[in-house]
Amino acid sequence: MMGKLFRVSLFGESHGRGVGVLIEGCPPGLRIDEEYIARELSRRRPGARYTSPRREEDRPEILSGVFRGHTTGAPIVVFVANRDVDSSFYEEIRHTPRPGHADYTARVKYWGFNDYRGGGIFSGRITAGLVAAGAVAKRLLETHGVSVYSYITRIGPVKARVKPRDSEEFRRSIERSPVRCPDPDASRLMEEQLRKTMKEGDSLGGVVETTVFNLPPGLGDPPIDTLDGDLAKALFAIPGLKAVEFGAGFRLASMRGSEANDPWVLKDGRVLTETNNAGGINGGISNGMPLVFRVAFKPTSTIRKPQRTVNLRTGQPAVIVGRGRHDPCIAIRAVPVVEAVTSIVLADHLLRWASWETLRSKILGDV
Numbered sequence: 001m002m003g004k005l006f007r008v009s010l011f012g013e014s015h016g017r018g019v020g021v022l023i024e025g026c027p028p029g030l031r032i033d034e035e036y037i038a039r040e041l042s043r044r045r046p047g048a049r050y051t052s053p054r055r056e057e058d059r060p061e062i063l064s065g066v067f068r069g070h071t072t073g074a075p076i077v078v079f080v081a082n083r084d085v086d087s088s089f090y091e092e093i094r095h096t097p098r099p100g101h102a103d104y105t106a107r108v109k110y111w112g113f114n115d116y117r118g119g120g121i122f123s124g125r126i127t128a129g130l131v132a133a134g135a136v137a138k139r140l141l142e143t144h145g146v147s148v149y150s151y152i153t154r155i156g157p158v159k160a161r162v163k164p165r166d167s168e169e170f171r172r173s174i175e176r177s178p179v180r181c182p183d184p185d186a187s188r189l190m191e192e193q194l195r196k197t198m199k200e201g202d203s204l205g206g207v208v209e210t211t212v213f214n215l216p217p218g219l220g221d222p223p224i225d226t227l228d229g230d231l232a233k234a235l236f237a238i239p240g241l242k243a244v245e246f247g248a249g250f251r252l253a254s255m256r257g258s259e260a261n262d263p264w265v266l267k268d269g270r271v272l273t274e275t276n277n278a279g280g281i282n283g284g285i286s287n288g289m290p291l292v293f294r295v296a297f298k299p300t301s302t303i304r305k306p307q308r309t310v311n312l313r314t315g316q317p318a319v320i321v322g323r324g325r326h327d328p329c330i331a332i333r334a335v336p337v338v339e340a341v342t343s344i345v346l347a348d349h350l351l352r353w354a355s356w357e358t359l360r361s362k363i364l365g366d367v
């Protein structure tokens with residue numbers, strides 16, 4: 001489960017009846033309907049260029065917790081049925097685990113009882129529930145003007161130059177790009193790389209950056225539930241995600257303190273920092289600057305190029321060739337998922353922060 005006050009659990013498998021999410025602890029009165037959740041889900045859906053050709057309508061059904069277009073305060077369940085299911089490839093590879101995928105570890109952990117069709121719970125499809133919960137979390141964040149933007153900054157060898165801004169225009173520049181990269185030149189080069197790689201039957205990795213604007217200072221519960229720690233843990237629920245760095249991240253290791261430290265400055269009566277190498281977090285607590293982090297996605301493991309594996313039934317070496325419907329670059333479809341997971345964690349911490357804030361004047365009086 002993710003979260004302490006805003007709690008999210010996932011269920012479902014890739015080729016079972018469907019996937020979905022249970023959200024507990026969401027306050028009443030937030031404006032939510034199936035259309036709104038469907039819109040968010042459509043950003044994650046396969047079928048676009050450079051994503052898996054699996055066609056899923058992704059019609060969310062809200063089974064509880066929403067009445068007449070508003071959350072009721074009761075647990076919310078959103079269910080998304082699976083329709084376009086073809087398990088033939090997975091029957092073929094049942095005993096020859098794909099290198100890089102979870103076929104082998106799932107078989108070991110679940111003694112072979114796991115639903116292996118379509119990757120079961122290890123399919124990217126499981127992230128539909130996260131996107132649905134993220135849609136609800138975003139409504140909560142809107143109450144404090146917090147906005148979350150995720151976008152691609154790298155695919156394979158192509159790096160983008162992005163200057164994030166808190167504006168609808170910036171949001172549109174992400175959505176306009178078929179690879180969700182707001183730098184149009186890099187976006188074109190990324191498309192080229194993807195076309196070439198797909199022709200070769202291979203796949204590419206990528207980096208998704210996230211910037212959050214208007215996050216109040218004070219979110220995060222150290223020493224254990226630090227804001228960066230909770231974000232990192234939740235982000236690692238996204239399959240294929242392999243690294244997280246906040247602010248200047250790994251670059252900090254080669255900097256001096258005098259370069260890395262973000263000087264405190266006063267701007268319009270607010271205490272801010274001049275630079276943002278910390279990515280908006282000090283000591284596990286938001287500091288009022290934009291929250292900035294990057295996550296790396298590995299290249300999709302299911303590829304058409306032949307790869308070595310073993311046949312677990314015969315104990316003999318084997319070769320596997322990917323078939324079926326797969327994303328050439330997970331990172332592209334993961335963009336709305338990263339945005340959703342960020343929103344879920346921030347909604348949880350906003351609720352925790354707000355519970356203290358409401359008591360502040362009662363405890364301190366009018367000081």
Ligand SMILES: Cc1cc2nc3c(=O)[nH]c(=O)nc-3n(C[C@H](O)[C@H](O)[C@H](O)COP(=O)(O)O)c2cc1C
Nearest residue numbers: 101102122123124239240241301302326327330333
């Ligand atoms: C949105 C999304 C779509 C994905 N699509 C595929 C895919 O088409 N083929 C594939 O092999 N892996 C895909 N993955 C990644 C696998 O689910 C993941 O690599 C696998 O569960 C093993 O987990 P790990 O890579 O974190 O170790 C996708 C992941 C996400 C988030």
